[in-house]
Amino acid sequence: MTHKIAILGASGYTGAELVRLIATHPHLEIAALSAERKAGMAMGQVFPHLRHLDLPKLVKIEEIDFTGIDLCFCALPHATSQAVIKGLPETLKIVDLSADFRLRDPAEYEKWYGKPHSALDQQAEAVYGLTEFYRDDIKQARLVAGTGCNAATGQYGLRPLIEAGLIDLDDIIIDLKTGVSGAGRSLKENLLHAELSEGAHPYAVGGTHRHLAEFDQEFSRVAGRPVKVQFTPHLLPANRGIVATVYVKGDPQAIHNALEKAYVGEPFVVTLPFGEAPSTRHVRGSNFAHVGVSADRIDGRAIVVVALDNLTKGSSGQALQNANLMLGIDETAGLMLAPVFP
Template identity: 60%
Template structure:
């Protein structure tokens, strides 16, 4: 039996940090040895997340107090955006890193500065980062030292659209993405807009025509198309804890129907453990993936001639964050890709 991979989780007091701990508890090849949370330093994780109190874990510490990394093999960074670049740049080069923030997702540092309000703090390191949409970048992920874990909103649309664009089956200049997310996507820090009375019994669009995940989606679709692609992307906040549902409105090429699009996706993802394409006319619900690392894709022909509608669902905290991060870790470390991620969805 090989020695376990020794894991550090930076930013363990947030939702994605808690999901990393929960999922890694069931992983046969890992051992969590460092947990950081600056504002909670000195406390046990049980004080922050009582549902994890039964696990044997190290106490939380401040990042600056971790001076010896010799007992760590891989680092998950679950820190706020714009804080991760300097942290990762200071880590020993031998450490493998999966970054769950947005700090290394955008390959063009000028685009990053435009959307995140300041210059990139580690441009040379950005050149080495691999965008870790695992199913579409597995070989590059396996060789990477630093993997930029995709954002929650971009995951489903890219998995559904990139293979169709590569196959020339849809018009890349006519894509609309209508996305809806649970409140956990806003993070755990107190925010007025995430209060129960602000969110419950309603739904609203936000960051309309200005959401930071738009350029991330466009980066992937542009790579698939071999030329710049722009999309209409509008996110909405819905009163549920977990889940993202994206409705994708596309114009198939002449003579192509929704069944043809689904057939292509079925071929592309045949044998994949986490991406499942549903039969034509069957549409997924967010409750079908809750707590799992699955992405489900369904589709139908639109009643408008020459159009089709695809629907993707994921759990934003698992396939949209921590689950995909562990999937990438498995690929990076030469482990079975589904290790620690075989939980069936929780229903009801």
């Protein structure tokens, strides 16, 4: 059976990544693509690497006829999705890649994003889209809220440990490095080649990064009490990839065993042999996440490292994985692409 899908915001990086993945999907057909500023253009004009595909032209959202479309991916800017999704047909399944529906508490959304939530009915029904931990809920969902790419990376290394009670919840440090595509495709002075290349720098220092709201929400939910982590992201002069180095108090071997047990049978999360650290180059362009554990030289401390591709497993690949579940398709369909190396 073939399901027709639409991608709203197809002229951005995550939209293009969705098109790349869905192009070889055995059960999905792209029926509509939207882009406000590039409406009327062919997708191959906007992204020449997709020129070989037979795709519908980019149109404005209001020009799309959603009759017969089974699922819609919203790859729109933050705050835009709320208004758009509120106006979509109630029968339409939706995977949102923005931050608009990730936080369950509207007050937390207003605190972190600086404006009241404008689609409270839809927010109340949204399921958090970290597939490996919300699989059953996602299968039944109409609206799935994709996670932040940084938030997903940190959670793969920590959720099973918090659930198992293996680490000190008051002493967690996440030191994360991310590629520049996570900042989107809009023109920004600090992302110019001359400003970014040949250097790396921390940003949102001191606990101001919005993905902290997801860490607070999810870790506290798993622990059954408030959990706050120290988190500092760094921008790398690389296009893709996230690597998070997580410092925790706990027995390293027990931590490795818990992660190995948590992800056994998972198609996309791989626990490496004890002492081996993952690299972004080994997951580039794929829906895989690699998790490694090493003992620290200080007794009773461990280092957990997680690597994934921010555009794939951190965003568009995760979105497609969730869409497969929502449509009753094999979860891995369209996603078993090997990483691109070197």
